[in-house]
Amino acid sequence: EIVMTQSPATLSVSPGESATLSCRASQIVSGLVWYHQIPGQPPRVLTSGAPSRATGIPDRFSGSGSGTEFNFTISSLQSEDLGIYYCQHYSNWPPVYTFGQGTKLEIK
Amino acid sequence: QVQLVQSGAEVKKPGASVRVSCKASGYTFVNNYMHWVRQAPGQGLEWMGIINPNDGGTTRYAQKFQGRVTLISDTSTSTVYMEVNSLRSDDTAVYFCARDGSSSGLAAFDIWGQGTLVTVSS
Numbered sequence: 617e618i619v620m621t622q623s624p625a626t627l628s629v630s631p632g633e634s635a636t637l638s639c640r641a642s643q644i645v646s647g648l649v650w651y652h653q654i655p656g657q658p659p660r661v662l663t664s665g666a667p668s669r670a671t672g673i674p675d676r677f678s679g680s681g682s683g684t685e686f687n688f689t690i691s692s693l694q695s696e697d698l699g700i701y702y703c704q705h706y707s708n709w710p711p712v713y714t715f716g717q718g719t720k721l722e723i724k
Numbered sequence: 725q726v727q728l729v730q731s732g733a734e735v736k737k738p739g740a741s742v743r744v745s746c747k748a749s750g751y752t753f754v755n756n757y758m759h760w761v762r763q764a765p766g767q768g769l770e771w772m773g774i775i776n777p778n779d780g781g782t783t784r785y786a787q788k789f790q791g792r793v794t795l796i797s798d799t800s801t802s803t804v805y806m807e808v809n810s811l812r813s814d815d816t817a818v819y820f821c822a823r824d825g826s827s828s829g830l831a832a833f834d835i836w837g838q839g840t841l842v843t844v845s846s
Contacts, residue, residue: 649832651769658820658836659769670830702769706831708824711784713759713771713833 618643618705620716629693630724637719639686639703647706650679650688653718654699663688664706690721698723726750728821728837735843736811743807744840746821753802754778757824759833760795760806762817774824775804811844818842 619642629635639648651659661670663679676691690697703716731745746758760772773785777797785793789808796805804821818839825834 647831651833653769658822658839659833660836661825661830661832661834664825664830664832668830670832670834700768704769704832708826708831711774713774715769715771717768 618645618712618714620703620705620714622701622703622716622719624719625717626720626722628722628724631693631695633693634689634691635693635697635721637688637690637701637703637721639681639688639716641684641686641705644683645705645707648679648681648686649704649706651702651704652697652699653702659702662701693723695723697721726823726835728823728835730819730821730837730840733841733843735845737846738812738844740811740844741807741809742811742842743805744819744821744842746804746806746837748802748804748823751823751828754799755827757826758795758797758804759822759824760793761820761822761833763820763839764814764817767817772806772819777804808842811842813844816842816844 621640623638649664650662653659679688700718700720702718705714729747734742754777759774772789775795776782781797783795794807820839821837822833823835
C-alpha cells in the first residue's frame with residue numbers, strides 16, 4: 617500500500633509571500649495530483665501530473681517533483697488561498713487513489 | 725455547465741443502510757468514470773470506490789470498504805448511487821461523488837458533488 621505523507625501539517629504565510637508544500641510517497645509514483653479545499657466546500661483540482669494546471673487555475677500555482685518527492689508552490693499568496701491542500705497518488709491501473717493527510721494553509 | 729448534484733443529508737441508526745445519489749449533467753454521463761470519497765468530521769479525504777457507468781457498472785472498491793459499499797449506475801437518469809450497509813458511528817462523514825477526468829484530458833477528480841452528510845447515531 618502506498619502512503620502519501622504531507623508536510624508541514626500547518627503553514628502560516630503572509631499575503632504576497634510564497635508558500636511551498638511537500639508530499640512524499642512511500643514508493644515511486646507516476647501520477648500526482650494537488651487539490652485545494654476550503655472548509656465546507658468540496659475539493660478543487662489544482663494540478664495533475666505535477667506540473668500541469670487544471671483549467672482556470674492561475675500560474676501562481678505550480679507543482680513539481682517526480683518519483684517519491686513532490687512540491688506545490690503558491691506565489692503571491694492571497695486571502696482566498698487559505699484552506700487545506702491535499703496531494704493524491706492517482707493511478708487508473710491498478711486503481712489507486714490515495715490522498716495525503718493534508719496541509720492547512722493559514723494566512724497571517 | 726458540468727455539475728454533480730447529490731442527495732440531501734441523512735441520519736441513520738447503527739446497523740442501518742444508507743443510499744446517496746449523485747446526478748450528473750452537462751456532459752455525456754457514460755464517458756467518465758465516477759468515484760466516491762468520504763471525509764469524516766475534521767479529517768482528510770478517503771477514497772472509497774469507482775464505477776464505470778459505460779459497461780454495465782464495473783466497480784472497484786478500496787479494500788476497507790469491500791463488501792460493505794455498493795456503487796450502482798443508472799444511465800437512463802445519469803445518476804450514480806452509493807450504498808453503505810451495516811453503518812457504524814465512524815461512518816459519520818460527508819460523502820462526495822467526483823468525476824474522473826482522465827477521459828476528458830485531466831488525470832484527476834475534476835468535478836465534485838457538493839457532498840452529502842451522513843450521520844450515524846443511536
